[in-house]
Amino acid sequence: MTRTGERTTVTSAAVLDSALTLFAELGYHGTALSQIAESLEVRTPSLYNHMRGKQGLLLTIVRGTVTGVLDDFAAATDGLTDPGDKLRAAVRAYALRHASHRREAIVVNRDTSSLDEPHRSEMQELRRRHDHALRAIIEEGVTAGRFSVDSPALASFAIREMCVSVARWFRDDGPRTADQVADEYTDFAMRIVGSR
Incomplete structure (x- = not known):
């Protein structure tokens, strides 16, 4: 302006x-x-x-954020083969995004359901892709004997919810940097899956 x-x-x-x-x-x-x-x-x-309407603004925010999460995931895990390394990289990227894009995370996690169809379903499907990709890493780790967890789906949910919460409490002027929080949350995630 x-x-x-x-x-x-x-x-x-x-x-x-x-x-x-x-x-x-x-x-x-x-x-x-x-x-x-x-x-x-x-x-x-x-x-x-500068816009079509309020719905258009919400769609732009949600689409940009969700595709950003998927891009972060792909960039973080690209070329990694070990499930432990992949999970660490994926969780760190996800926690870091929630510390550095707090407004977007809050809007997406609270207001995606306010989108009109077919956009609501499209955005929810993109969000499910991230869930499935994270769960697949955990399942791979269990199969390989690297993780010990009864329900990869529940572990994935717990990890994602934990990271999402960062957007609600993190502050740039707080006692920990975004990188420190991302590192700690990554350690928490490895405990959730019973990393060996």
Whole structure:
């Protein structure tokens, strides 16, 4: 957002960032377009130069976040063959994302169900891909005798929920850095699966 004389020039990125902040603070349903406009010091109709509507903003946030999680997972585990190494890398990337993209994580985990169909189902399917990929690593580790856990599905759920919680409490000015938290959560995850 820039000011030229008395006029405020708004960018699509600024509209999205403002929506992200307000959705994270107030929830999707608790945020009105007028509040997004007010935060940018423009009139509500001006927003339509940069978006299709509130649903479009939510979809952009959710899609960008979910594909980012999948990209992180792929980058972290690429080339790794040992299930222990893969799980460590995958969990570290996931915890780090929740420490460094807190607003996005809060919105996705709370408001994805507010998407209209078919987008809700599409985004939920993308989220399930991450769950299945993480669970597959745990199953591989159990088969190889590297992990000792009765239910890879439950272990995967516990690890994901643990990492998701980082977005709710982590602060940049807190006693631990994002990297430290990611390392500790990775150690917790290895205990959950009974790593040997």
